[in-house]
Amino acid sequence: MNWIDVGHIDDIPLRGAQIVKTSIGCVAVFRTDEQEVFATSNSCPHKGGPLSEGIVHGRKVTCPLHNWVFSLETGVAQGADAGQIATYPVRLDGGRVLLDLDEIGKRSAA
Amino acid sequence: MQKLVVIGAGMASGRVLEHLRDTAPDAFEITLFNAEPRGNYNRIMLSPVLSGEKSYEEIVTHDDGWYGAGKVNCRFGEKVISIDRDRKVVVGEKGEVSYDKLIIGTGSSPFIIPLPGHDKPGVVAYRDLEDTNAMIEAAGKPGSRAVVIGGGLLGLEAAAGLRLRGMDVTVLHIMGHLMERQLDEAAGYLLKKDLEKRGIDVLLRASTKEIRGRDRVEDVLLEDGTVLPADIVVMAVGIRPSVQLAKDAGLDCGRAIIVDAQMQTSDPAIYAVGECVEFDGNIFGLVAPLYDQAKVLARSLLGEVDAFAMRELSTKLKVTGCDLFSAGDFAEGEGREDIVFRDPARGVYKRLVIEEDRLVGAVMYGDTGDGNWYFGLIKDGTDVSAMRETLIFGPAYQGGASADPLAAVAALPDDAEICGCNGVCKGDIVSAIEAGAGDLGAIRATTKASASCGTCTGLVEQVLAVTLGDDFQMPAAQPVCGCTDLTHEDVRRLIKAQELKSQPAVWQELGWKTPNGCHVCRPAVNFYLLADWPLDYQDDPQSRFVNERNHANIQKDGTYSVMPRMWGGMTNAQELRAIADAADKYNAVVKVTGGQRIDLLGIKKEDLPAIWSDMNDAGMVSGHAYTKGLRTVKTCVGSDWCRFGTQDSTGLGIILEKRLWGSWTPHKVKLGVSGCPRNCAEATCKDVGIICVDSGYQIGVGGAAGMDVKEVERLHDARTEEETIEWTVAFVQLYREHAKYLDRAYKWIAKVGLDWVRDTLADDAERAALVERFDISQSVYQKDPWAERASPEAARHFKPLADLTLEAAE
Ligand code: SRM
Ligand SMILES: Cc1cc2nc3c(=O)[nH]c(=O)nc-3n(C[C@H](O)[C@H](O)[C@H](O)COP(=O)(O)OP(=O)(O)OC[C@H]3O[C@@H](n4cnc5c(N)ncnc54)[C@H](O)[C@@H]3O)c2cc1C
Ligand code: SF4
Ligand code: FES
Numbered sequence: 001m002n003w004i005d006v007g008h009i010d011d012i013p014l015r016g017a018q019i020v021k022t023s024i025g026c027v028a029v030f031r032t033d034e035q036e037v038f039a040t041s042n043s044c045p046h047k048g049g050p051l052s053e054g055i056v057h058g059r060k061v062t063c064p065l066h067n068w069v070f071s072l073e074t075g076v077a078q079g080a081d082a083g084q085i086a087t088y089p090v091r092l093d094g095g096r097v098l099l100d101l102d103e104i105g106k107r108s109a110a
Numbered sequence: 111m112q113k114l115v116v117i118g119a120g121m122a123s124g125r126v127l128e129h130l131r132d133t134a135p136d137a138f139e140i141t142l143f144n145a146e147p148r149g150n151y152n153r154i155m156l157s158p159v160l161s162g163e164k165s166y167e168e169i170v171t172h173d174d175g176w177y178g179a180g181k182v183n184c185r186f187g188e189k190v191i192s193i194d195r196d197r198k199v200v201v202g203e204k205g206e207v208s209y210d211k212l213i214i215g216t217g218s219s220p221f222i223i224p225l226p227g228h229d230k231p232g233v234v235a236y237r238d239l240e241d242t243n244a245m246i247e248a249a250g251k252p253g254s255r256a257v258v259i260g261g262g263l264l265g266l267e268a269a270a271g272l273r274l275r276g277m278d279v280t281v282l283h284i285m286g287h288l289m290e291r292q293l294d295e296a297a298g299y300l301l302k303k304d305l306e307k308r309g310i311d312v313l314l315r316a317s318t319k320e321i322r323g324r325d326r327v328e329d330v331l332l333e334d335g336t337v338l339p340a341d342i343v344v345m346a347v348g349i350r351p352s353v354q355l356a357k358d359a360g361l362d363c364g365r366a367i368i369v370d371a372q373m374q375t376s377d378p379a380i381y382a383v384g385e386c387v388e389f390d391g392n393i394f395g396l397v398a399p400l401y402d403q404a405k406v407l408a409r410s411l412l413g414e415v416d417a418f419a420m421r422e423l424s425t426k427l428k429v430t431g432c433d434l435f436s437a438g439d440f441a442e443g444e445g446r447e448d449i450v451f452r453d454p455a456r457g458v459y460k461r462l463v464i465e466e467d468r469l470v471g472a473v474m475y476g477d478t479g480d481g482n483w484y485f486g487l488i489k490d491g492t493d494v495s496a497m498r499e500t501l502i503f504g505p506a507y508q509g510g511a512s513a514d515p516l517a518a519v520a521a522l523p524d525d526a527e528i529c530g531c532n533g534v535c536k537g538d539i540v541s542a543i544e545a546g547a548g549d550l551g552a553i554r555a556t557t558k559a560s561a562s563c564g565t566c567t568g569l570v571e572q573v574l575a576v577t578l579g580d581d582f583q584m585p586a587a588q589p590v591c592g593c594t595d596l597t598h599e600d601v602r603r604l605i606k607a608q609e610l611k612s613q614p615a616v617w618q619e620l621g622w623k624t625p626n627g628c629h630v631c632r633p634a635v636n637f638y639l640l641a642d643w644p645l646d647y648q649d650d651p652q653s654r655f656v657n658e659r660n661h662a663n664i665q666k667d668g669t670y671s672v673m674p675r676m677w678g679g680m681t682n683a684q685e686l687r688a689i690a691d692a693a694d695k696y697n698a699v700v701k702v703t704g705g706q707r708i709d710l711l712g713i714k715k716e717d718l719p720a721i722w723s724d725m726n727d728a729g730m731v732s733g734h735a736y737t738k739g740l741r742t743v744k745t746c747v748g749s750d751w752c753r754f755g756t757q758d759s760t761g762l763g764i765i766l767e768k769r770l771w772g773s774w775t776p777h778k779v780k781l782g783v784s785g786c787p788r789n790c791a792e793a794t795c796k797d798v799g800i801i802c803v804d805s806g807y808q809i810g811v812g813g814a815a816g817m818d819v820k821e822v823e824r825l826h827d828a829r830t831e832e833e834t835i836e837w838t839v840a841f842v843q844l845y846r847e848h849a850k851y852l853d854r855a856y857k858w859i860a861k862v863g864l865d866w867v868r869d870t871l872a873d874d875a876e877r878a879a880l881v882e883r884f885d886i887s888q889s890v891y892q893k894d895p896w897a898e899r900a901s902p903e904a905a906r907h908f909k910p911l912a913d914l915t916l917e918a919a920e
Contacts, residue, residue, distance in 0.1 A: 004912075004914060006912035006914070007911040007912055011906075011911055013651070013652055013907075014652065015652040015653075016651075018907075018911035019910045019911065020910055020911050020912045020914060021912070021915050022914045022915060023914070023915050026910070029911060033290075034285050034286065034287075034290040034291075035290065035291070047666065048668070050664075050668045053659070053660065053664065054629070054656070055632060055633070055652070055653070055654075055655065057627055057629060057632065058448075058624065058625060058626065058628075059446075062629035064655065064656035064664060065664070067629065074445065097911075099914075101914060
């Protein structure tokens with residue numbers, strides 16, 4: 001485990017996202033509720049749309065380019081579309097958002 | 111006999127003493143310190159004391175008699191200053207006491223935000239009897255006012271109590287809905303509505319800047335400049351475990367005093383209980399788990415084996431008439447199923463969250479009778495698959511009823527307006543039905559409802575269905591999306607009729623089936639709300655597609671395009687130079703668009719604020735090439751240059767663009783103004799196309815040249831430029847107020863009929879009113895989005911939250 005503080009939850013808009021640059025590319029950090037965050041790959045498996053720019057509803061995000069919908073928890077595409085995005089461990093400590101950098105490294109290598 | 115010393119006579123330690131009294135009354139010689147000048151009372155019931163429903167005497171848990179009978183040596187009103195672990199003594203303000211076993215039960219202290227003025231007389235917290243009495247005293251002054259900072263459990267109970275005592279109360283809450291830890295947005299909305307009904311003002315997303323006053327509190331200043339006069343300010347923003355004593359004594363502490371499952375601290379002679387402990391990373395704020403801790407602690411002291419374990423908690427608010435309940439984890443998600451039930455008429459909202467056939471969370475408002483039953487299912491992890499269909503109806507469920515899609519219409523009062531064109535209320539329609547009108551045609555003939563623009567047809571049909579029951583066959587209509595059974599037209603009408611001014615209000619009152627919509631309905635509802643209530647509703651960028659949120663067109667590679675306005679297609683050397691410089695500086699590709707302006711393509715997101723600022727410096731604003739709003743106004747050179755030009759088409763185009771830019775519309779709006787019927791500005795295929803002729807201006811509407819190619823139809827022939835502008839603005843406003851989201855003007859006109867549009871606009875008073883409403887909306891929305899986002903504070907949001915590329919990932 002290598003929890004890294006990436007910022008405060010209030011820096012992410014409610015039902016919105018922000019990106020964190022990492023050595024393996026951009027990770028999207030979503031805020032779905034006043035006190036809930038998720039982290040996934042920022043890139044849509046369809047044509048690479050930046051998921052952090054999508055509309056966040058419930059615990060899902062809709063890709064801004066062609067409206068594929070992904071679960072933020074499992075990363076699985078919803079409905080008729082087939083595909084999955086990587087999800088990463090993220091947690092809140094007080095208002096701080098912590099990402100597990102080790103896990104991000106591992107999952108991208110796999 | 112062993113000597114037991116207890117620090118703090120609170121609810122948790124009090125329960126420990128009760129257990130000891132019950133099981134081993136003679137095991138210890140007890141000394142009890144309490145900083146408050148009294149023994150243990152039911153702190154929870156301070157709220158009824160505040161509101162006047164109970165007296166202090168009624169909430170005392172242990173009186174003098176109780177302590178006397180147990181020979182407890184009470185040292186009330188005496189604070190413990192330190193613990194000397196080497197000598198095993200506790201040092202109180204009036205002297206030392208030695209111990210064999212020590213219990214720390216110091217509870218929490220209220221958190222005070224260190225705002226300027228937080229230490230003025232008149233600022234109180236809400237924790238003990240002194241705070242409560244200070245509030246009661248402030249409320250004694252006639253006409254006095256209170257500001258409560260914090261919209262959580264405590265703050266709202268304080269607000270309700272003060273209101274019952276006759277004060278004017280305003281609650282300030284920094285979050286988007288009340289009690290966000292316990293409630294979802296829908297329940298928070300209903301709670302706010304109920305509090306407002308009892309005269310409590312609630313300001314959400316309100317951030318306090320300063321508490322002001324000379325000798326004592328006089329008013330509260332918010333970040334947005336609002337000033338709220340106040341005789342008392344109650345700060346109820348959270349609690350911090352009281353652990354200084356334990357820390358100074360060198361006990362292991364995290365956020366609070368760390369204990370094991372036997373409630374033992376890092377010193378085996380010392381135990382801790384209540385809000386001052388941390389167990390397994392958790393800290394506490396409700397009494398139920400504290401009572402569990404107390405039992406375990408009493409048994410541990412007596413050498414019996416027991417272990418404390420975390421369990422699910424439920425919350426209620428002790429404000430009479432605000433009936434809410436929440437338990438478990440109620441965030442929605444994949445693998446989780448939501449069952450939502452709303453009864454707009456009774457103000458009831460229930461939401462159950464199911465995961466793998468078990469109930470994991472429940473939020474309820476308005477009807478919480480079954481709360482404990484659900485709580486039991488959550489705690490026990492009961493398999494609910496067999497009752498899945500009927501679960502939401504509670505344990506008493508008998509028959510096979512299901513949620514009623516007509517509930518929203520059934521709930522409308524008789525004076526709710528259904529048909530805006532003809533001013534027909536629900537009551538009028540019901541009377542007509544009762545008088546024999548049995549179908550849409552008959553309703554139209556007798557009341558004129560839905561006989562004009564027709565957008566309320568769906569609602570009239572629903573009133574028929576509600577009134578006639580099975581005798582009426584509903585035609586199938588296309589709902590907005592899976593979140594609702596209502597059509598766009600119904601939603602628009604109901605937003606107006608019921609004066610719904612926020613998203614949660616729409617979700618609740620119109621019986622939405624999801625907690626906060628989806629990517630289909632949210633942008634539509636966001637538009638309807640801002641178009642109908644420009645002064646009340648605040649635009650929600652998170653309900654907009656990426657282009658409108660970032661004010662630039664996203665490209666297939668994730669970069670953006672930047673397109674400044676060129677009013678009426680006119681530009682000059684200075685603007686062109688600035689565009690050329692920007693192209694160099696930001697490495698942009700330059701394209702002349704089909705809309706008479708210049709596009710800079712391939713801009714990186716983080717460069718957007720900088721390029722916008724450069725454009726602003728050269729006097730240019732956003733071209734809104736990305737919005738459902740005014741796009742371009744194409745013009746031709748007109749009478750200024752052209753040998754055939756009849757009027758100043760360029761000038762008129764510029765005036766129209768300057769009047770209309772920035773307004774949000776159901777779909778994009780494009781204009782063209784040509785100087786003569788040769789039509790070089792291609793005005794006849796625009797949403798509004800104006801052809802200048804010798805005698806004046808021919809205004810056409812409903813043109814398009816995209817997926818459908820449509821020629822405009824003639825709306826009106828105007829004699830003057832002024833008249834042309836008035837008709838154009840009024841037409842755009844009519845479109846804004848009535849069309850379905852994502853219907854281009856031509857599609858909307860096909861539904862309502864050009865005749866209706868023309869007749870409405872031909873009415874001088876109506877036309878003037880439309881123009882006035884448009885201008886009111888523009889007073890809010892005609893702002894350059896680039897200028898607003900070029901400031902360093904706003905620009906921050908265009909940068910990544912963090913850059914970890916240099917951090918090592920093992
Ligand atoms: C830049 C431009 C093409 C160009 O290089 O010239 C353009 C570019 C886009 N058009 Fe267009 N349209 C452009 C002029 C037009 C025109 C011509 C005109 O306005 O005279 C039309 C036909 C006229 C009309 O609208 O009726 C046009 C009809 C469309 C349509 C079809 C609309 C329809 O109702 O059928 C769409 C799709 C939509 O809006 O839903 C569209 C959508 C788009 C989008 C925004 C697609 C998108 O959502 O990403 C394109 C953005 C490209 C990008 O990557 O930035 N564009 N588009 C033109 C910008 C004009 C401007 O200065 O603002
Ligand atoms: C207005 C109000 C309403 C509430 N409503 C609810 C509710 O509806 N449901 C619910 O579950 N919970 C409710 N709570 C929370 C609940 O009251 C607390 O969780 C509970 O009282 C905590 O018990 P405790 O023994 O840990 O601390 P406390 O009850 O706070 O007792 C701690 C005592 O220790 C004393 N003390 C502190 N330091 C020292 C020292 N150095 N020397 C001597 N004495 C010291 C303090 O003076 C205090 O009397 C409410 C709280 C308030 C204030
Ligand atoms: S016609 Fe418009 S939408 Fe289609 S590719 Fe060209 S710019 Fe894009
Ligand atoms: S790139 Fe995401 S849906 Fe096409």
